[in-house]
Each structure stands twice: as C-alpha cells, then as structure tokens.
Amino acid sequence: MQQVQSVILDIDGTLIDSNDAHAKAWVRALERNDIHVPFEQVRPLIGMGGDKVLPEVAGTEKESEKGKRISSMRKQIFLHDYVPHLRAFPKTRELLQHLREQRLRLAIATSAEPDELQTLLRVIDTQASKYFEEQTSSQDASQSKPDPDIINATLQRSGFDPAHTLMFGDTAYDIEAAGKAGIKTIAFRCGGWSDKDLQGAIAIYNDPANLLAHFDTSPLKQGF
Known part of the structure; x- marks a missing residue:
C-alpha cells in the first residue's frame, strides 16, 4: 500500500x-x-x-x-x-485547500496554453496559483495527452515520486497519459465521460465536492 x-x-x-x-x-x-x-x-x-x-x-x-x-x-x-x-465545480477551492492542509504537494498538468491556464486558474480563485508548486502546460511538452509528455515534465520539474503521486483527471486521455508515466488516476465524472470510459482509474467521484465529502475513505487518505 x-x-x-x-x-x-x-x-x-x-x-x-x-x-x-x-x-x-x-x-x-x-x-x-x-x-x-x-x-x-x-x-x-x-x-x-x-x-x-x-x-x-x-x-x-x-x-x-x-x-x-x-x-x-x-x-x-x-x-x-x-x-x-465559466465556473469552477462546487467545492473546488475547498478541496485544494484541504489537500494542502493534508500536506500534499500539488501541481497542474494541462494541454492548455500557458496564458489560458493562468486565466482558468483565476476562475477558481484570484490566488489559485498559490496551491500549486508547479504548473505545466502545452509549451512544456511536444505532444499533448494521451501522450505522457506533460506528466513527465511535471514530474521532472516538481521532483514528485511517481510511486507516491496520484493524478486527478476527467478523461480517458488523463488516465492513459498518467499510466504511461507510471501514475494512477482518480477520475471525476463532471467532465462528461462515463464510468466505462474512466474504468482505468483507481477511483471515480462525481466532482471535487464528492471527493471532498468522501476524502477520509479515498485513496488520498487510505493509500493505494
């Protein structure tokens, strides 16, 4: 475990x-x-x-x-x-805050362009960048998801240990990219994908609020 x-x-x-x-x-x-x-x-x-x-x-x-x-x-x-x-999903900011309170290190890995990423972060909170040690985007990888380039770039820049890191994603592309980088995924249904599409994840939650409500029984607390 x-x-x-x-x-x-x-x-x-x-x-x-x-x-x-x-x-x-x-x-x-x-x-x-x-x-x-x-x-x-x-x-x-x-x-x-x-x-x-x-x-x-x-x-x-x-x-x-x-x-x-x-x-x-x-x-x-x-x-x-x-x-x-645009709006953040319910309890997104609260989940990020709770993750940090649990002393978990956080990083963003997205196919978005750098300026788009900064704009999206401000949708969550004007100070949302404070939650993340690293932010990797399209400029940091030659190939986007489902290739693992962005995940690998995040690991390299952050120093995260893949064996003790989880991915949060909403698509099969996130799960595939993370898997190729040696990382398991917690998936969210709120992106519009079915449980069948997300079956490669180790756990599936409706959205950030659902994960926050079940945090103590999740892989984040129980291990994986």
Whole structure:
C-alpha cells in the first residue's frame, strides 16, 4: 500500500466546467475556416491538445499555417466569449485547500496554453496559483495527452515520486497519459465521460465536492 505524497491535477473538466466551452470554441473557429464539424464530433476530443484535435477534425497539423490560424481563432473565441461565463465545480477551492492542509504537494498538468491556464486558474480563485508548486502546460511538452509528455515534465520539474503521486483527471486521455508515466488516476465524472470510459482509474467521484465529502475513505487518505 502506497501513501500519497503529491497530486498532479488536470484543470479543464476536472476543476472547471469548461469542456463544452472548449468544444464550442473549436467548432466556431473551424467554421470560420470553412470546415464544418459538429459539436458532437469535437466534444469527445476535448482533453487532448490542438496537436491531436486539428489532424482529427481538420486534416491539418497544428504548426501548419492553417493550423496556426485555426488555433489562434479558437483561443480568441474561448477567452473572449466563454471564459467570462465559466465556473469552477462546487467545492473546488475547498478541496485544494484541504489537500494542502493534508500536506500534499500539488501541481497542474494541462494541454492548455500557458496564458489560458493562468486565466482558468483565476476562475477558481484570484490566488489559485498559490496551491500549486508547479504548473505545466502545452509549451512544456511536444505532444499533448494521451501522450505522457506533460506528466513527465511535471514530474521532472516538481521532483514528485511517481510511486507516491496520484493524478486527478476527467478523461480517458488523463488516465492513459498518467499510466504511461507510471501514475494512477482518480477520475471525476463532471467532465462528461462515463464510468466505462474512466474504468482505468483507481477511483471515480462525481466532482471535487464528492471527493471532498468522501476524502477520509479515498485513496488520498487510505493509500493505494
């Protein structure tokens, strides 16, 4: 039985209710480039970065001229039209505070771009950065989830021991990426994925509030 010493957290769909907003921003950016892809096709891809989404829905690479144009539009749409309306899931701030009170070390690992990450953190709390020792984002990895690059970068920068670290995520991509880096995952349903999709996790909770309510019986307290 391993005791938890540190936690690596995803943010979109895990701490903040933003997955639908990301998908809508992609759909609108694609439409502005005469690529018509339904929301239902894009939504299951959220959790991966643009390096994975663009080849799938637009047949182009993120670093191509077309890919850069679409990515830039998506980002502008997301930040301008959707971020002002985003909310953290219930008890997110309280969960982060409790984790720190339990002397657990925390880090963020996300496919979001660095400035998007800072904006998202402010949705949780204007001082949310204080909870995290490290923040890794798309600029820190050549490949986004489900490749393990971002998780590995977080481990390297933080010095977390994988054997005593858990991942918080909401998608199968989080679970796969963490697994490739030697880390087990606690999954949340609030990102919109089914229990079947999340079956690789060691525990599944509805949302941060649900985990906080059952903290003492969770792997965070009991070990794994």
